[in-house]
Amino acid sequence: MKILVCISHVPDTTSKINFTENxxxxxxxxxxxxxxxxxxxxxxxxxxxxxxxxxxxDVATVGLKDTEPTIRKTLxxxxxxxxxxxxxxxxxxxxxxxxxxxxxxGEYDLIIAGRESIDYNxxxxxxxxxxxxxxxxxxxxxxxxxxxNTATAVREIDGGKETSKTELPxxxxxxxxxxxxxxxxxxxxxxxxxxxxxxxNVVEPIGNEVSTEAKKFTKPAxxxxxxxxxxxxxxxxxxxxxxxAKAI
Amino acid sequence: MSILVYTETENGKFKKASFEVASYAKAIAxxxxxxxxxxxxNAANPQELExxxxxxxxxxxxxxxxxxxxxxxxxxxxxxxxQETASIIVVSQSANAKYLAPLLAVNLExxxxxxxxxxxxxxxxxxxxxxAFTNKAFNETAIxxxxxxxxLSTNSFGVHESETSAEIISFEGAVTDENFKINVESVxxxxxxxxxxxxxxxxxxxxxxKGPENWHLIEDLAETLNAAxxxxxxxxxxxxxxxxxxxxxxxxPVATNLYIAIGISGAIQHLAGISASKTKVVINNDPEAPFFxxxxxxxxxxxxxxxxxxxxxxxxxxxxxx
Ligand SMILES: Cc1cc2nc3c(=O)[nH]c(=O)nc-3n(C[C@H](O)[C@H](O)[C@H](O)COP(=O)(O)OP(=O)(O)OC[C@H]3O[C@@H](n4cnc5c(N)ncnc54)[C@H](O)[C@@H]3O)c2cc1C
Numbered sequence: 001m002k003i004l005v006c007i008s009h010v011p012d013t014t015s016k017i018n019f020t021e022n023x024x025x026x027x028x029x030x031x032x033x034x035x036x037x038x039x040x041x042x043x044x045x046x047x048x049x050x051x052x053x054x055x056x057x058d059v060a061t062v063g064l065k066d067t068e069p070t071i072r073k074t075l076x077x078x079x080x081x082x083x084x085x086x087x088x089x090x091x092x093x094x095x096x097x098x099x100x101x102x103x104x105x106g107e108y109d110l111i112i113a114g115r116e117s118i119d120y121n122x123x124x125x126x127x128x129x130x131x132x133x134x135x136x137x138x139x140x141x142x143x144x145x146x147x148x149n150t151a152t153a154v155r156e157i158d159g160g161k162e163t164s165k166t167e168l169p170x171x172x173x174x175x176x177x178x179x180x181x182x183x184x185x186x187x188x189x190x191x192x193x194x195x196x197x198x199x200x201n202v203v204e205p206i207g208n209e210v211s212t213e214a215k216k217f218t219k220p221a222x223x224x225x226x227x228x229x230x231x232x233x234x235x236x237x238x239x240x241x242x243x244x245a246k247a248i
Numbered sequence: 249m250s251i252l253v254y255t256e257t258e259n260g261k262f263k264k265a266s267f268e269v270a271s272y273a274k275a276i277a278x279x280x281x282x283x284x285x286x287x288x289x290n291a292a293n294p295q296e297l298e299x300x301x302x303x304x305x306x307x308x309x310x311x312x313x314x315x316x317x318x319x320x321x322x323x324x325x326x327x328x329x330x331q332e333t334a335s336i337i338v339v340s341q342s343a344n345a346k347y348l349a350p351l352l353a354v355n356l357e358x359x360x361x362x363x364x365x366x367x368x369x370x371x372x373x374x375x376x377x378x379x380a381f382t383n384k385a386f387n388e389t390a391i392x393x394x395x396x397x398x399x400l401s402t403n404s405f406g407v408h409e410s411e412t413s414a415e416i417i418s419f420e421g422a423v424t425d426e427n428f429k430i431n432v433e434s435v436x437x438x439x440x441x442x443x444x445x446x447x448x449x450x451x452x453x454x455x456x457x458k459g460p461e462n463w464h465l466i467e468d469l470a471e472t473l474n475a476a477x478x479x480x481x482x483x484x485x486x487x488x489x490x491x492x493x494x495x496x497x498x499x500x501p502v503a504t505n506l507y508i509a510i511g512i513s514g515a516i517q518h519l520a521g522i523s524a525s526k527t528k529v530v531i532n533n534d535p536e537a538p539f540f541x542x543x544x545x546x547x548x549x550x551x552x553x554x555x556x557x558x559x560x561x562x563x564x565x566x567x568x569x570x
Pocket of ligand 1: 013037453454455456457479480481482483494495496497498499510511512513514515516517518521531532533534537549550551552
């Protein structure tokens with residue numbers, strides 16, 4: 001089984017979010033970048049398929065050279081090959097189109113992407129990629145088993161779960177549940193050394209028009225002071241929630 | 249010009265988010281001069297949409313489409329868009345809508361903007377305001393394509409009545425076997441409890457609750473307010489609660505009317521995911537907990553003393569205001 005894991009390079013969850021160039025660009029100054037958490041759950045599940053079912057695992061990222069430390073980390077975790085499509089990611093459609101080319105060329109059986117990236121939260125790439133390839137697609141996937149050519153997947157729905165069966169090739173939008181938090185791997189020294197020798201192939205983008213463009217960024221208005229209510233005076237809280245906030 | 253909305257149903261009943269997307273589409277129609285067409289699957293009463301400004305309902309009652317299937321539903325909406333020559337399509341951000349919208353975007357070669365929180369600006373370029381960095385910022389996004397898809401964030405626009413009369417037209421929707429690559433085998437849904445996505449009120453518990461055996465306190469309070477229950481990430485990681493209840497930047501987003509956080513410190517990743525909620529209440533015994541900076545109302549106190557009292561008082565309040 002050949003697996004492709006799509007990796008997005010995103011600011012660490014604790015990053016201060018600031019903008020430059022007249023609030024048109026995200027300010028990367030002093031920001032730590034990480035593997036998008038949803039993608040990391042998928043990558044870890046892919047490692048399980050590698051260990052238990054002999055799968056090969058490639059990773060692909062649409063991004064410029066600054067994404068390479070993040071890509072190296074995926075190799076240190078255990079991916080076999082990495083592909084970097086050498087262009088800045090602009091919108092979901094463009095990223096999906098670039099990935100579709102790589103996915104088609106590589107004839108993968110299973111493509112794992114994250115449900116959404118934590119920077120732009122678009123939630124677009126996995127579904128678009130599946131549709132462009134004409135493969136089946138399961139979003140918000142919290143469990144995935146592969147037996148021969150058949151996949152059994154569980155999807156999180158509003159208020160529950162849905163189990164389905166399908167044939168490979170398949171694209172999933174993954175998240176926590178594919179593996180547990182405690183299954184995530186911190187690369188060891190050996191992994192890091194090996195990652196240096198693994199191929200990181202840089203490929204030219206096909207280049208295509210973007211359908212959406214991020215223009216200006218703004219920040220939410222600062223929040224007012226919290227109103228503290230005495231623990232002995234619950235009636236006051238109910239009064240505020242009912243009459244002031246109109247929340248109950 | 250026609251604006252198309254996907255109005256989701258559950259067991260034949262429209263979800264509240266369907267009335268919200270309809271209201272939003274009506275606002276765009278008022279601004280740009282157009283009409284609103286809804287696509288509804290298996291609705292018990294499609295006529296109901298006319299209350300929210302929908303002029304026409306394409307009602308799909310195809311046997312094959314009784315159950316949600318993202319690709320098949322996207323195919324039907326694609327057909328409907330073409331038939332109506334609609335140039336704007338509005339969907340909610342429910343799990344199912346988020347599932348089908350990217351498929352629809354490829355079918356229609358349409359630009360798709362998700363997490364939109366305001367009516368578009370159509371003056372110069374067509375731009376929408378959407379959240380980015382999990383509610384830590386907003387972004388104005390231009391949609392450059394002639395067909396545009398908007399994913400409207402839950403509770404960002406609200407439900408607005410605008411009585412009109414709607415024509416109900418039966419719509420076939422040409423689906424093929426190709427659209428049914430995914431075979432849904434079973435659905436496991438807690439039907440007697442409201443989901444986090446649909447709830448008006450969410451009661452969320454953190455590590456401060458000490459263990460799963462104390463969750464009856466959260467559940468009793470939730471039941472009093474017909475609320476959904478949620479939790480912080482470590483609580484689900486430790487298996488105290490199911491993963492489906494984990495909210496925050498890496499869990500489910502919450503954009504509810506009232507969010508009550510109990511024994512949750514208010515880490516940045518937690519706050520990001522819940523900050524779109526209108527009113528936030530924190531109950532924590534540590535006055536220095538960061539959540540107090542993000543909340544509207546707070547009680548400094550012990551959860552095990554405060555929750556039972558709050559539940560009790562709310563029951564009285566409900567009884568008096570029924
Ligand atoms: C990459 C990444 C992603 C993350 N994503 C998320 C996410 O999506 N969602 C999320 O929630 N977290 C997320 N986290 C974790 C986050 O950083 C915090 O660790 C987590 O939110 C803390 O959970 P908590 O508030 O329940 O626990 P704690 O931080 O331990 O807080 C417990 C609180 O309970 C209070 N308390 C204790 N006893 C009582 C009592 N008797 N009565 C009242 N209060 C009491 C304490 O004062 C304390 O404030 C993420 C972390 C990382 C690194």
